[in-house]
Amino acid sequence: MFLGFDSSTQSLTAVLIDLESGEIRTQLSVNFGTELPQYQSPSGFIPGGIEGEVHANPLMWLEALDLLFSRLSKVADLSKVKMIAGSGQQHGSVYLDDTFEDRLAKLDPAGDLLSQLAPALSRATSPIWMDTSTTEECAEITAALGGGGEICHRSGSIAIERFTGPQIRRFYKKDPAGYERTHQIHLVSSFIASVLAGKSVPIDFGDGAGMNLMSLSKLGWDTDLLAATAPNLCSKLLPPAAATSVQGEVSGYFSQKYGISAACRVALFTGDNPASLVGMGATTPGNVVISLGTSDTFFAAMPGPKTDPAGFGHVFGNPAGGFMSLICFRNGSLAREALRDSLGLDWAAFDREALAATSSAAGENLMLPFYGPEITPRHDFSGPVLKGSAAFETGADPGLQVRALLEGQFLNMRLHSEWMGVKVERIRLTGGAAKNDGIAQLVADIFQAPVERLDVLNSAALGGALIAAAADGHDLPAIQEIFCQAAADSSLEPNLALAGVYQNALRAFQNLLHASLAP
Numbered sequence: 001m002f003l004g005f006d007s008s009t010q011s012l013t014a015v016l017i018d019l020e021s022g023e024i025r026t027q028l029s030v031n032f033g034t035e036l037p038q039y040q041s042p043s044g045f046i047p048g049g050i051e052g053e054v055h056a057n058p059l060m061w062l063e064a065l066d067l068l069f070s071r072l073s074k075v076a077d078l079s080k081v082k083m084i085a086g087s088g089q090q091h092g093s094v095y096l097d098d099t100f101e102d103r104l105a106k107l108d109p110a111g112d113l114l115s116q117l118a119p120a121l122s123r124a125t126s127p128i129w130m131d132t133s134t135t136e137e138c139a140e141i142t143a144a145l146g147g148g149g150e151i152c153h154r155s156g157s158i159a160i161e162r163f164t165g166p167q168i169r170r171f172y173k174k175d176p177a178g179y180e181r182t183h184q185i186h187l188v189s190s191f192i193a194s195v196l197a198g199k200s201v202p203i204d205f206g207d208g209a210g211m212n213l214m215s216l217s218k219l220g221w222d223t224d225l226l227a228a229t230a231p232n233l234c235s236k237l238l239p240p241a242a243a244t245s246v247q248g249e250v251s252g253y254f255s256q257k258y259g260i261s262a263a264c265r266v267a268l269f270t271g272d273n274p275a276s277l278v279g280m281g282a283t284t285p286g287n288v289v290i291s292l293g294t295s296d297t298f299f300a301a302m303p304g305p306k307t308d309p310a311g312f313g314h315v316f317g318n319p320a321g322g323f324m325s326l327i328c329f330r331n332g333s334l335a336r337e338a339l340r341d342s343l344g345l346d347w348a349a350f351d352r353e354a355l356a357a358t359s360s361a362a363g364e365n366l367m368l369p370f371y372g373p374e375i376t377p378r379h380d381f382s383g384p385v386l387k388g389s390a391a392f393e394t395g396a397d398p399g400l401q402v403r404a405l406l407e408g409q410f411l412n413m414r415l416h417s418e419w420m421g422v423k424v425e426r427i428r429l430t431g432g433a434a435k436n437d438g439i440a441q442l443v444a445d446i447f448q449a450p451v452e453r454l455d456v457l458n459s460a461a462l463g464g465a466l467i468a469a470a471a472d473g474h475d476l477p478a479i480q481e482i483f484c485q486a487a488a489d490s491s492l493e494p495n496l497a498l499a500g501v502y503q504n505a506l507r508a509f510q511n512l513l514h515a516s517l518a519p
């Protein structure tokens with residue numbers, strides 16, 4: 001059996017898989033907001049941060065780990081677990097002083113993680129991915145490197161507010177003594193992995209690429225980026241490593257307290273997006289995952305470290321080897337809901353009837369589907385831009401607007417993923433709106449690739465369990481075949497007759513976008 005964890009923004013989840021039977025044995029979560037209310041973080045972070053700061057309390061993650069293990073030990077036979085791996089929300093960082101290693105090595109199962117590790121924090125709270133407070137630090141790092149293009153080329157992304165390097169620089173500037181006292185900086189992923197391993201373990205290539213510090217070509221820390229970020233930073237980071245590298249046996253704290261075998265080993269943890277790529281069975285190039293949520297995301301495996309010349313997309317390490325892209329679109333569900341509400345439609349009418357009724361107008365009307373600021377492309381839009389027939393532009397036929405909004409969202413995705421140079425062979429669609437057949441068919445038609453929907457509930461934690469099995473020597477593609485199956489009758493083929501229509505629509509969309517962005 002293999003155990004995967006995902007320490008996400010709102011919860012800590014465990015997925016236990018049994019390779020022999022090909023089954024998921026147990027899936028359990030601890031919700032931070034409802035189950036650990038003492039941290040006053042209803043959504044997993046501390047509300048009311050100033051200057052765009054969004055922080056979380058790392059002690060909450062430790063307490064959740066004890067709670068989840070005590071529950072797991074009651075429902076599962078943990079003595080059969082051979083390897084643990086997992087993931088964490090990306091970019092979040094944890095700052096530890098020089099007592100951390102000793103405390104990890106001497107963890108006493110009679111006590112808890114919280115009280116034994118709390119004194120080792122050199123920064124009380126952890127900035128997480130929602131933090132936007134580092135605009136100044138991003139500008140400083142960019143200037144030091146001679147421009148955003150250089151940082152993107154080296155690290156996979158331009159300097160980004162939520163990324164860890166700019167966050168470390170802000171800490172160094174605001175609290176130099178605290179920075180000085182910091183002996184080790186971990187990401188959420190490597191922090192949890194270190195606690196499990198009973199010693200500090202490296203950051204993996206997947207999550208490490210979300211720091212603006214790691215060289216994609218060398219898969220090591222970039223000395224110029226380190227120097228531009230904060231002094232002596234190299235001494236506070238272990239060299240990054242592959243997610244599947246085994247770190248040794250699980251800490252005696254967990255084997256003695258929760259009945260996990262003392263021979264169980266720990267591999268590295270990665271970011272939640274790289275782990276989801278594994279859990280969605282999409283680690284080979286040609287596969288693409290599109291997740292439709294509050295924001296929409298597009299991620300895909302890539303053979304080499306190509307970067308987005310426009311600087312919108314990110315490149316992370318792929319836990320199966322090679323690289324992956326991650327492209328975020330802020331105007332996801334929020335834009336779909338804004339249009340639905342402005343037209344006074346319910347979901348059924350919005351999704352199905354509007355699309356079915358307007359099928360003859362595929363690709364005819366264009367909408368830049370941005371109801372507010374967007375990050376791909378980065379621009380402060382103040383509302384959607386419409387170009388097409390009078391019935392469309394005036395809203396006389398609301399169905400046309402529904403179609404153009406959805407087409408616009410997926411044309412924008414196709415346009416802003418072209419830099420990857422990867423031919424899309426299969427799309428795995430997930431998230432709330434993915435259930436809708438009309439939307440799923442539209443995705444298939446616009447990308448001209450088959451669309452599948454998966455039954456996977458906790459794709460990041462499942463990805464962690466699969467990485468654990470791979471670290472134990474099992475063939476990842478073979479076990480993905482078993483655990484990452486498409487839901488029955490969920491696959492849709494593209495309508496090949498629409499290939500030319502959407503190719504033309506793509507270029508027309510690109511022209512409209514350029515015209516709208518021109519000063």
Ligand code: XUL
Binds near residue numbers: 090162210272273326
């Ligand atoms: C990725 C990102 C988020 C977090 C959420 O760049 O910021 O997807 O990983 O968990």
